[in-house]
Amino acid sequence: MASSPFFFLLLLVVAVASLLCPPAAAAPEEHLVTGVPGFHGANFPSKHYAGYVTVDEASERSLFYYLALSERDPAADPVVLWLNGGPGCSSFDGFVYGNGPFNFEPGTKPGGLPKLRLNPYSWSKVSNIMYLDSPAGVGMSYSLNKSDYTTGDLKTAADAHKFLLKWFELYPEFQSNPFYISGESYAGVYIPTITDEVVKGIQKGVKPRINFKGYLIGNPGTDVDYDFNSFVPFAHGMGLISNDMYEDVKATCHGTFWGNVDSKCQEKIDSVHWELKDLNKYNILEPCYHRPDIQEVEFANSSLPLSFRRLGETDRPLPVRKRMAGRSWPLRLALKDGHVPMWPGLGGRSLPCTNDEIATTWLDDEGVRAAIHAKSKSLIGSWELYTARIDFTHDTGTMVLYHKKFTALGYRVLIYSGDHDLCIPYPGTEAWVKSIGYQTVDRWRPWYFGGQVAGYTQGYDHNLTFLTIKGAGHAVPEYKPKEAFAFYSRWLAGEKF
Template sequence: MPRTAAAAAPPPLLLLSAAAAIAIAVAVAAPDGHLVASLPGFHGAFPSKHYSGYVTVDEGSGRRLFYYLVTSERDAAADPVVLWLNGGPGCSSLDGFVYENGPFNFERGSDTGGLPNLELNPYSWSKVSNVVYLDSPAGVGMSYSLNKSDYTTGDLKTAADAHTFLLKWFELYPEFQSNPFYMSGESFAGIYIPTLADEVGYLIGNGATDQDYDFNSFVPFAHGMGLISTELFEDASTACHGTFWGKVNSLCQEKIDRVHWELKDLNKYNILAPCYHHPEIQELEFKNSSLPSSFRKLGETEKRFPVRKRMAGRSWPLRAPVTRGRMTMWPELGGRSLPCTSDELANAWLDDEDVRAAIHAEPKSLIGSWELYTARIDYYHDTGDSMVKYHKKFTAMGYRALIYRELDTLSRSTSPRRRLRSIATGCPGRRFDIKINSS
């Protein structure tokens, strides 16, 4: 996976052939000790093979990263290998496995507090790819270290550990060395992935990138989606002179606060979805008369809904800037719980000792309870305030990029257009197509 190999043979769509990128000796096939034979809550045969377990990235400190591999249902031998990283920092990538693009839909069981029922997800990414969910860095999800000082970390150390993980992972699974390889993720993975992509190659969705682009796009996005009136948008634009974050004047701040007030009762992870919430959560108070009462009640019903309707992946909080230095972790920002989210099913399933045994994860007695977003780590953003320089570098190397966003207000959905234009100005001769899908 040396950089010289990446520069010599830039692949399409920001992916590297694992064979061209990883110079390692051929080993045995996928390890039997990592095979997942069955899972509590699922009845029947898996449509493809599942593997999970640990890869030690530092023998001296006992630093181990947990992964879950779902092989492709179509053609595992030829389909791409896709590394999936959730953001945070501090969010487990099993978030993606349970709530987003994993092989199962998790449904509430018949017993309150019991294990959920698992049903096959017809839209799983494993329909067409081999997906590797990686808990990173150590201290997140099921990943851990025997040396607690490892829980003070940052962008560069996280990228180095992920790089080591990939090298060792492909040693465990040499049959995938010739497959196309993608790196993908969301939210703060917009920081994780470019730093790791400096070693490999990447794909990002809903990624945090640059404060100027990310934070300035929220008000235009809210207006473009019809969430605020044209009058409020024009008033805010005039008062703020087109700059909606940072040091703004008092009138500008008043207009920005009004925009946030108008949107406060919406599901910030998917503006077209109702705000499902646990009945015990008191932080969410519905005071906006424009919100339909039917939306207010949906979180209180026991009606069976697909879990992906209940919670989307964690995006970086809208009003929390991504700046150089120590990052404020999700629990510090959101407290005990967050509106429109529920981790109940994932917590119940991943803290069950039978489930942990099935997926070869360490018991709670060693690594503690599973947390979707953790405050266990002390994370430092040490690669600078903007990731645009990385995107420009990769584009100059000849990679094609797919950058997408849609209905998530927390990850500023209009900023990719401005970012692409910024990258394009530094890469003359390169083609950039910007398509807006309003469906």
């Protein structure tokens, strides 16, 4: 039987087929991360990869990523891209302090490397999750041509799309997996603009075809009128300002608390900002790490224009146990031409109310950089959670029209908000989601975790969902990791909250 002509013909067919249709290449082994300093466990619960993808050969403009494969079923589970905001904030923010595979603890010696333990609520439990430093100049991403650091929304989106196309060429085994984009804060601009590039590529038949299914964004900067007009009413509703102050500013400003207001209204708004200057704007329930005397100088005696001082939006206060955030919505500070000033670059000051020691200590260690295949400090400089290297212009407008476009095309969209965030208050987000005009299919109701109310949700047709997380701040996976993992895994699975 083995020597029959049929057998030899079968071998010939198999050989020809293997030449015409070679098996998909495996993930690039040179990007495999076999261990990282500070983690002393036997093995990672899944494979990790990290490295650079060059999006422009001439300038060697390269974007850095870290990928943690799903601990469940990497061949079938979704691939999810994670983006932090800023603009100028490294996505290692989310990796170190949010939904990454590790929990970071201070080292035993001052200045020593932190200790890493496995994160039981890592989003890699149910998905292949990739953290991308974008644009070039942010985090570990870089360019040999420093003019590339002058950028904006549209260039950032185009580069991210180039990155994705090249990344899926490097990892062809994931081309058929469902693909989602996720992030928080200024990712509210990054994600819709990147999605626009991805969808246009799909419609044009660009290869490799990305199996894009939708996106989810936390406390997203979306539309300045909705986002910033909600600040004063939210502060009043949370009991942060008196009813007398609220009624006074409301009457003077005629219910409009942002934009082209007169001097009397602006004076009232500034008084509200001053009253709240010592709060943690990212989570009003959490402590703020700052020295009041320095805070007084920043607000009262700054030589910056008033638009740079008001609200204290650049305080970016965060828990003492954590770091400086760099993920605020800086368009409160944007100039009329859309230019977004990078706060660390204003007078060379670091951000008040902040502490980024754990992340900086770990990511500036050359042993860590070698382990994750990142360039050395001598080549690309120190890692910064929030950088002033880039010169960024907000060259798009409201994102509401983007959301309407993609939901109308059938893509799934989840917009979620920590309900104690003073930076992008949830009422403004809830209002613009409603303004899209879709029919409500799941009326406002609580959702539960562990038998307790974890927040509230409202569902609309065209696969659009709004969700709040009770007690969470601007960075939901940081403040409420269990609840964040719960809604994330349920949403990916298509389950009701």
